[in-house]
Amino acid sequence: VNSGIRMALLANRLEGIVLSMMNTLVRTGRSGVLNTARDFSCCLLTADHDLLAMAESQPIHVLSGPDLMARSMVELHPQLRRGDAFLHNCPYHGNSHAADHSILVPVMDREGRHRMTVLAKAHQADCGNSVPTTFAAAARDVYEEGALIFPCVRVQSDYRDNEDVIRMCELRIRVPEQWRGDYLALLGAARIGERQVMELADELAWAALEEHAGEWFDYSERRMAGAIARLPPGSIVVETAHDPFPGVPDGIPIRVGIRVSTGPRRIEVDLRDNPDNVPCGLNLSEATARTAAMLGAFNAIGAEVPPNAGSFRCLDVLLRENCVVGVPRHPASCSVATTNLADRVASAVQRGIAELCEGAGMAEVGPTQPAAWAVISGRDPRRNHRPFVNQLILSAVTGGAGGPQADGWLSLGGIGDAGMMFRDSVELDELRFPIRVAEQRIVPDTEGAGRFRGVPSALVEYGPVASQLEVLFASDGSMNPARGVRGGHPGFPARQYRRRADGSLEELPPYAHITLNPGETIVSVSAAGGGYGPPRERAAERVRHDVAEGWISAARARDVYGANALKLPLAPG
Amino acid sequence: VVEEKDGLRVYKSPTTPDDPAAGVLDVLEVAAADLGRSLGGLLGEAEALLHATTYAINAIVTARTGRCAFLTTEGHPDILLFREGGRDVAFDFSRSYPEPYVPRALTFEVPERIGPGGEIVEPLDRTATEAIVEQLAAAAVEAVSVCLLWSISNPKHELEVARLLDARLPGVPYTLSHQLNPIIREYRRASATAIDASLKPIMTRYLAGLAERLKSAGFAGRLLVVTSAGGVLDASTVAQAPIHAVRSGPAMAPIAGRHFARRDAGAETAIVTDAGGTTFDVSLVRRGEIPFTQEAWIGPRYTGHMTGFPSVDVKSIGAGGGSIAWVDDEGLLHVGPMSAGAVPGPACYLRGGGDATLTDAAVALGLIDPERFLGGTMRLDRAAATAALERNVGRLLGLEIDTAAAAVMELTSEQMVKAILGITLEQGIDPSDAVLIAGGGAAGLNAARVARRLGGPLVVVPEVTAVLSAAGALLADLRAAFAITVRATDTERFDFDSINRALATLENRCAEFIAGPGAGAVSTSVSFSAYCRYPEQVWDLELPLRVSRFDGDAEVETLAGDFHRLHAEVFGISDDAARVEIMGLRASASCQINRVAEHRLLETSDSSREVRTRSAFFPRVGRVEAPVHALDSLGSGTRITGPAIVESPVTTVVIDVEDEAERSDGGSLLIRGASGIRDAARERKELAP
Secondary structure: OOHHHHHHHHHHHHHHHHHHHHHHHHHHOOOHHHHOOOOEEEEEEEOOOOEEEOOOOOHHHHOOOHHHHHHHHHHHOOOOOOOOEEEEOOHHHOOOOOOEEEEEEEEEOOOOOEEEEEEEEEEOOOOOOOOOOOOOOOOOOHHHHOOOOOOOEEEEEOOEEOHHHHHHHHHHOOOHHHHHHHHHHHHHHHHHHHHHHHHHHHHHOHHHHHHHHHHHHHHHHHHHHHHHOOOOOEEEEEEEEEOOEOOEOOOEEEEEEEEEEOOOOEEEEEOOOOOEOOOOOOOOOHHHHHHHHHHHHHHHHOOOOOOOHHHHOOEEEEOOEOEOOOEOOOOOOOOOOOOHHHHHHHHHHHHHHHHHOOOOOOOOOOOOOOHHHOEEEEEEHHHOOEEEEEEOOOOOOOOOOOOOOOOOOOOOOOOOOOOOOEOOOHHHHHHHOOEEEEEEEEOOOOOOOOOEOOOOOEEEEEEEOOOOEEEEEEOOOOOOOOOOEOOOOOOOOOEEEEEOOOOOEEEOOOEEEEEEOOOOEEEEEOOOOOOEOOHHHOOHHHHHHHHHOOOOOHHHHHHOOOHHHOOOOOOOO | OEOOOOOEOOOOOOOOOOOHHHHHHHHHHHHHHHOOOOHHHHHHHOOEEEEOOOHHHHHHHOOOOOOEEEEEEOOOOOHHHHOOEOOOOOOOOOOOOOOOOOOHHHEEEEOOEEOOOOOEEEOOOHHHHHHHHHHHHHOOOOEEEEEOOOOOOOOHHHHHHHHHHHHHOOOOOEEEHHHHOOOOOHHHHHHHHHHHHHHHHHHHHHHHHHHHHHHHOOOOOEEEEEOOOOOEEEHHHHHHOHHHHOOHHHHHHHHHHHHHHHHHHOOOOEEEEEEOOOOEEEEEEEOOEOOEEOOOEEOOOOOOEEOOOOEEOOEEEOOOOOEEEEEOOOOOEEEEEEEOOOOOOOHHHOOOOOOEEHHHHHHHOOOOOOOOHHHHOOOOOHHHHHHHHHHHHHHHHOOOHHHHHHHHHHHHHHHHHHHHHHHHHHOOOOHHHOEEEEEOOOHHHOHHHHHHHOOOOEEEEOOOHHHHHHHHHHHOOEEEEEEEEEEEEEOOOOOHHHHHHHHHHHHHHHHHHHHOOOOOOOEEEEEEEEEEEOOOOOOOEEEEOOOOOOOOHHHHHHHHHHHHHHHHHHHOOOOOOOOOEEEEEEEEEEEEOOOOOOOOEOOOOOOOOOOEEEEEEEOOOEEEEEEEEEHHHOOOOOEEEOOEEEEEOOEEEEEOOOOEEEEOOOOOEEEEOOOOHHHHHHHHHHHOO
16 A cells, blocks of 8 residues: 555554543543643654654643653563553653653553553642642752652553552542542553554554554654755754742753754754753753753744654754753752743744744743642632642633744643643632632733734732632743744733732742732733734734734834824723 | 425525525425425425524624623633633644634623622622623624623522613623523633524524515414424524524434434444535434533634533534545645535536545546436536546555545545544444444445444445435424533432422423423423532533432432443443532423424435446455446345445445445445454454453
8 A cells, every 4th residue: 555545544543542542531530630721641652662643732741751751661661561551750761740640551462562652641730749739849859849759660560550559649649539530540541542552453463553653754754854944054042041939049041052954954952051950840851851842843843744753853952961951860850840941942942943034933932830820729618628739720821922924822821731731710610629710811011012923911810718728839931021033022021919918919929839818819910922023014904903802002002013004993991 | 395194305405695594485495396386385284394504603603693792700801712721733823813702892891709609709789780781882782691700609690780781771682691501611601601692683583584484475384493402492492592503403413313223223322424515523322312512612623612502412524525635745645624615616516626525536436426416416527536636646646546536535434433433432432332324415435434444333324314414303302401500419418408409490491391382292201310520520421310309318329320330431430439429400301293203205306226337446346347226226125235336316325345235124225344344343352451
């Protein structure tokens, strides 16, 4: 059969397997981050640990990481057997960060040979950190972070749980029955994937699947090379910085070297010229450092390229050991590795490519994660003071960057989730937790102006109803907002406040661990996205729309977008 | 048209987008003429007219609904803008974020707040709300949607807003969220409310106008409109809640599918497909239950608008006769997602379309007879089909035309298989245990092949396959459903009083419906179900209840056991030690209004009875001179073996090599895969963990 046909058929079937894994996860998960926000991913890897299919997974979870984890599985457990499953959350062995629990299942053939690996990964509501958050930004090292670390631990043999591991988790993870439910969901997803891969192999033979993988990777590589061919060769060094945080009082300056070459068509991202590991939770893991660089490149040029080990051959990511955006040296903490610095690196790459080529790349995405996405915990007076813990994923977090063809995507919470995460319902959050969400709205005149603008900031206010509420957040972007590109303007910075019972506002630092009393609230303003191209080149129709719909004021339309000549409607009251 | 003691006749007439009611009268004229009657004579005898319309959904898609305002709780003006998140592609940022269903400029914040338990956190500010209503008057809005947070727990504030609207804006229609769609999750409740209100001005006009014109043409019967919930309702009822009509088209296929699965195969589990020109719709009937969802979309998933309103669960993928086959720069074959639609249509239509489509592939392979398409009413051009495939697929892949066309068919079949597996796995159903109902004029082209990939379920191609939805409408009941959100309770601390009270309320509403619109029904039934989940889960499963009241612990235990079984069936796992939470209750009342249970199709034109042959391409054997049977020539019980083609004026069914087809007593064509396929599928399952 012709390879163009066979590939199309098999790629379709492998995607279908990943989708059924994801469906199992979302429908059976217990925690809000899993069953509402869909903060999870599934993928298939070849026996050589190459990423084969990822369907609608979040890029930050899978572009790189599953490859490293599958390799660690084989290295740490040379004797794999059918019925094995491994729990893996170790950032020093290829996982993203400790809060992402992954289940790996090796798919074995009848002769006991390892043929493929299926992986399901989900962000947990809690992972046993010393403080009730899955983003322990202030932790000096992995010991202070406190998460239980599982460096690819066999959690099932012969399809049966290793109860020792389950008991360890149940004693060290907050709200253990919630974790246990999510564990069952993850395992169910991995087993569904395993069963379907085996059925496919029975139908087609393993050799056919392996042959497909080879062809599929070659094809994807050619597609990526084709996309790179549209860029001019060149190189640039992009600078950015993370805000000051505990342990890094001066912030973290980041330099990203980007080189586009056309000899062989490649994009090289060099992250080596950066600070050593820092004494806080912001260090990237190898998985997220690699992924962040790749993610920026895919956002910049790869919309139509299948993301897999084949297209990745065109991306060279240079990392160094003991580097804050490289390979972490134990015991450096990587607790916040999927968001803050990862977003900085990815934003820098897509902005750098835009600087190199008009019509490619994107502006910077509004830095994450604002106080509206805090991890909250406490006891619920309505339910006999039962403890609860969960990350809020409220709607009003907006950070999408302007691009060469469209305005920013409003519901982009971070670059790493690519807008694929879902958002909490206010009613559901108020039912599940003893909190009230007082306000959620976009804030006019905060967008990074541009020919295509970034999305504006959003404001959220929430607090406890009748009990104390513990709140932890780690919000970048108060001092270093998202930059625009090619003449586009920066977005509005992030802000966070405590509203006291008397109504007065107290500004909070970007990282905070505080306890609210009834009557007090958090006021969170997310960082807006940067603009692409000069605002004065923005189409008049779009400016008119933004004024009519209350996204920008008439004054801003005039002063920033040069809309003097336009007949502008009045902004709504 | 259905006549007593006669049968079913099918007529078609082009739609008239500028005046859709005219199209209804046009097609009735066609029918009257064919029957040798006057329009007035035909209409005068008619008891009922069942009407399915895309008028509502088209108005939304083309932004021609009424000028509608959105009123919501102060502090939360962007519910319709923020939505629930989600995107289906990771790296493509070339698409714009969707506009809110109601513009921000027509959104108003009502100072008030209610909490989850129904407690009033902040009383409604009457003066401020009156000022908002003044603004609505000044803005000349034609409809108002009201969705306040937690109105499902306490409707007091929404009702207060309604009183102010009644007083100041009499005659301007409005919709209150707690009345229309009492579900938790503010976005989907608000979306349903806004969609409903925005449709009221135009749907009231349209349905009243249609009724008037039918009446003046002599119609004295009952005008019924097909609903998204797979039932029918009086047109006047639909005008008051037009969201019922939004997805009425696809909702009827499962109703018809369930009927044919029972009649022709004695099966209660059926995969119902409907293959159209641009989309392929799939739904799953399980244990005779029509599937429901609250996540139906108008337009594409995530960028369209979620109706949030219970409707028959039908998933669509972009794979139809018009789907375009193309090869990318690096030699990978794609089919869709772009479609040539009806205009310019497939290359073989000769309407200016140069793209190679699925229909072109079927023509090139000899599966569709270009001289007899749609009973010969439309001539197709095989040379144009072949040339398009050669140009856009064959040459680029270095393939013979047959191989290229066969690949297009196969890839499309795979996409259909993926869609079917998605929906069956989601419901925990093994597709090989179901019956595949192949609906749609193009369904027969690859139904047998799709079935083979699913492990070999029996394929049923109903005689009325080309008008499956219309056939469903004739079988549909007058149907209403009522839901109540209850204060959360669970099986360990079961709140007998509040559950039984809610059930009694629902039962009364059903009784009212049966006594009102349902008066004179042939038979009626009421069924209850509960929305259940495990603690900390947020997505419910709808569990049919065995009782209409809970008298003691034994019945609660039965409910818990039933839920564990359902959860295991759907998700593969259950948590038998956990308590089960009950979040809401639902009751539905069905009134059978149609005396005749089923109708045989009567041919409206002569069809040939001789067996012809033609050269056609079949998988595994390639080109053969295959027998072509007229569907009419096959008596019930007659068996034929593939390769063969069965044709009727409205459809073509391909019988693959070694497959067997048989005409059922009811007129359907049943296709069974070659023996052994099913066994192979079973063996695979046993080997798996």
